[in-house]
Structure formats: structure tokens, C-alpha cells
Amino acid sequence: MQEYVTSAVSLRKYPQGDLDGRYTLFTERFGRMTGKAKSSRKITSKLAPHLEPGTVLRVRFIEAHGTQIIDALKEGMAGISIINLQFLSMLLPEGQPEPGIWRMIAERSFSWRAAFAVLGWDPEDALCASCGTRKGMHFYIPRQEFFCDTCIRKLPLKTRESAVISLHVSL
């Protein structure tokens, strides 16, 4: 059976059944992929600590009844917050390598501004999709468009928190 090995960053984890886990990874060779790690939710799991979201790792997987993660080895942390990892998992295309994004993660230099340019939504030329002003610096993920300060505030707060990437937030 063919095995695949690649570097990756773990983006998200989901429970599956009682003991298994599913993980969405952004891999260097294959882009975004989701695989199952058997028994990863057992307290004795050797894989789980290496697959926590935010971890940069080497991963080994096979294709057998879906993608099965059979080995994982932590190499470090990506230094990207959990919410930004979730946004990345929403934006990255499935099964398509993105070398520009991978390089930023490997070099610990990830920024949304640069990532949007790589993915083809350059914020430098962005106009607000609603009113057309040149201050469209909030990316609304479900519509894949930028909105200005004023227009983005028309969305409910909960939606903004879960689906908007702001490029000039004052935290």
C-alpha cells in the first residue's frame, strides 16, 4: 500500500466516533487535506500530541477507506492563532498545493495581507464590495469579498467573529 509523507501544519481537529479523530492539515505536497487518526482520542494516543492545531509536523498517511493518518511527528509550532488556523482551513482549496502559503508558515512569517495576495484576493486593490470605497479591508469568508469598516459593521457581531478576517484590527 502506498504511503505518503509530507510536512504539514495542523489546522483543525474534529471528534469522530468515540475514540477516533479527524484532522484538517495544510500539507506542503498536497495542500489542504483531512484524514482520520485511529484512536487519537484515547488518553494513551501517541499521535494526538503531534496533531494538535497549530503544530508543524511531518505526517505519514495512506489512502485506505479514506485518508488515514498513520504517523505524525511534531517539529514545532506555527505561531498562528486557533481562529486564524480555522480561517485558513476555510479558505485553502482542498488537495491543491500552495507553495507561497507553505513558505510563510515554514518561515514563521505568515500574514493575511501576504496570504490574500498569494491566493488571488489582493487587498491592495480591494474595493468595498458593498459601497465601492477604497477602504475594503475586511474579508468576509462566505462571500470571498472585502468590505469597508462601515459596511462590515452591518453584519451581526457573531458573524464577524466567525467569518471575517480584518487586516487592520486594533486589538
Ligand SMILES: [Zn+2]
Ligand atoms: Zn463599504
